Amino acid sequence: MNTSRRHFLTVASAFAGTALAAPAFAQDILGDVFSSTRRGSWGDQFDARAAGGEEVMSNIPIYSAETLMYTQAAIGQYQNIVAQGGWGQVPSGKKLQLGSVDGDVEALRRRLMISGDLSQRAGMSPAFDTYVDAALKRFQRRHGLPADGVTGKYTYAAMNVSAQVRLGQLQTNLNRLNERMGAYQTPRYVMVNIPAAQIEAVENGRVVSRHTAVVGKIDRQTPIIDSAINEVIVNPYWNAPESIVRKDIIPLMRKNPNYLRDNNIRILAGDGSEIDPMTIDWSTEDAAKLRFRQDPGKINAMASVKINFPNSHATYMHDTPQQSLFNNLMRFDSSGCVRVQNVRDLVTWLLRDTQGWNRQRFEDTIRSGQNTPVQLAVPVPVHFSYVSAWSTGDGVSHFRDDIYALDGSQELQLSQAL
Structure with a gap:
């Protein structure tokens, strides 16, 4: 046995x-x-x-x-x-x-x-x-x-x-736990619980750290994912997804022609050359076909770090310059990716087995401002799950808002009912 x-x-x-x-x-x-x-x-x-x-x-x-x-x-x-x-x-x-x-x-x-x-x-x-x-x-x-x-x-x-x-x-939710339990048998893994907007870093059957998260809005939902974290990018560039270009950047440029410049966002052509925003007709959505890249820095959408793992949704985890979002009760405010509070603690744990990447070097690299991809020596499994009710103690049952209406009762969508 x-x-x-x-x-x-x-x-x-x-x-x-x-x-x-x-x-x-x-x-x-x-x-x-x-x-x-x-x-x-x-x-x-x-x-x-x-x-x-x-x-x-x-x-x-x-x-x-x-x-x-x-x-x-x-x-x-x-x-x-x-x-x-x-x-x-x-x-x-x-x-x-x-x-x-x-x-x-x-x-x-x-x-x-x-x-x-x-x-x-x-x-x-x-x-x-x-x-x-x-x-x-x-x-x-x-x-x-x-x-x-x-x-x-x-x-x-x-x-x-x-x-x-x-x-x-x-x-x-008992059915959900039963259906996916087999994926959680590795010694180390990260679990993102979407309705709880919380992250567990688990090692040897115990939670070693929990992190408050910000997950996807109702109309831009964070997907269910099973993958493995294989890369951490310190001081990342942010490449805006086409959906954000269409829904956010183009409307903002129509209101404020200096929006891209003020936010250190560059438009790049297919050959990597930079395109002047003033040459683009913002009354159309033609710009959505171009690449929008934000330089590393304090106002970068991912702030200090990006956590990558292969998936078909172009989803990742990251830091944020908007730390106040973690104080919100309903933290369903992203475009599908997951923002992580105290992300430096999580990254230090992820990089533990990657030679030369202790906390000091990680912090020094952030201060340098240089874009630095780091491959994990040992990839760490990551699971995005949807668990809105569970129990971790005798008589202690936990319940969360059914933000994506997957539990079958409108009564459980507290954030939408008020």
């Missing part, structure tokens, strides 16, 4: 007891929620861990035997929640936060208890206390939302997706 098979069976056996206990677990939660007495005092003694505020992040990769088993267990949990009537809608018209006292807090408590974010020991009360605060932050982390403990519009939208729909989302 190989190591992967043994590991899978070990995890599976650990969940045998969990699966059997799931119905009682759900019944206990629902029974306690609806029969609990109101909290009579702010001084009740139990710690924040009882409120479900523990850390929900994990170093378990999304594509792993453990995640597969945890997700199967989560489906059992949600099946029982649905069987018990699910959860009710939480009134979404108010901004609730620590210190609020409002009747709607009771509906919020019930919702958080049923999903396992708040212990039933917290009881019912109109007071938004520290236990509700910790539970709401836990809920927000599980849904990829800023854990600020405030009930904003995206938090309400995620909270008011029905238990039945969440169950369906878990089942859909």
Whole structure:
């Protein structure tokens, strides 16, 4: 029996007891929620861990035997929640936060208890206390939302997706995990999770680093890809795809004839000679047949580095001069390629086995401003995937916006519904 098979069976056996206990677990939660007495005092003694505020992040990769088993267990949990009537809608018209006292807090408590974010020991009360605060932050982390403990519009939208729909989302994504699990058996790989807009660098079955990403817009979607990273270009030139020339550059040149010059973009003919933008009729789209290349530099669309891998979509990963985009909640803003936060850390890890390319040389090369392609001595597999629901812990289910409407329910496209 190989190591992967043994590991899978070990995890599976650990969940045998969990699966059997799931119905009682759900019944206990629902029974306690609806029969609990109101909290009579702010001084009740139990710690924040009882409120479900523990850390929900994990170093378990999304594509792993453990995640597969945890997700199967989560489906059992949600099946029982649905069987018990699910959860009710939480009134979404108010901004609730620590210190609020409002009747709607009771509906919020019930919702958080049923999903396992708040212990039933917290009881019912109109007071938004520290236990509700910790539970709401836990809920927000599980849904990829800023854990600020405030009930904003995206938090309400995620909270008011029905238990039945969440169950369906878990089942859909369990199938995705099963279908592509075989591609993730290498010791090192990079996984781009499109709906989460996040990247995992995985080594020996554990996530060694995660990176916030910006992925494709709805009308310029990031594709599903299985390939291997074979090249890193330090201080890259940026060659604008024809689609961007048509949709972006030509309209911008019509408004501002100096746009190309201001952005260090040159137009090159087939023989490599440079073409004067003033000689082109920008009222037509004839320019889309030409090559537009941006010089390396701080305003280059890829900033310091480009990460290449063979694929039929002309897709790649890269740095960006627009670092503020990583702070956006909905990071679906690219033309299909993937922007990577803290990309220098990822590149250092990718180049680890390439002789002579330590962090110091990498940084020195960036400062030189010289276009420098580097071939990886050992290509690193890369996988672009679409996983919008999964579980990496007992009772910890993660959900993300179904940005490309692949999960079968409009209710899951939170960014489009608001």
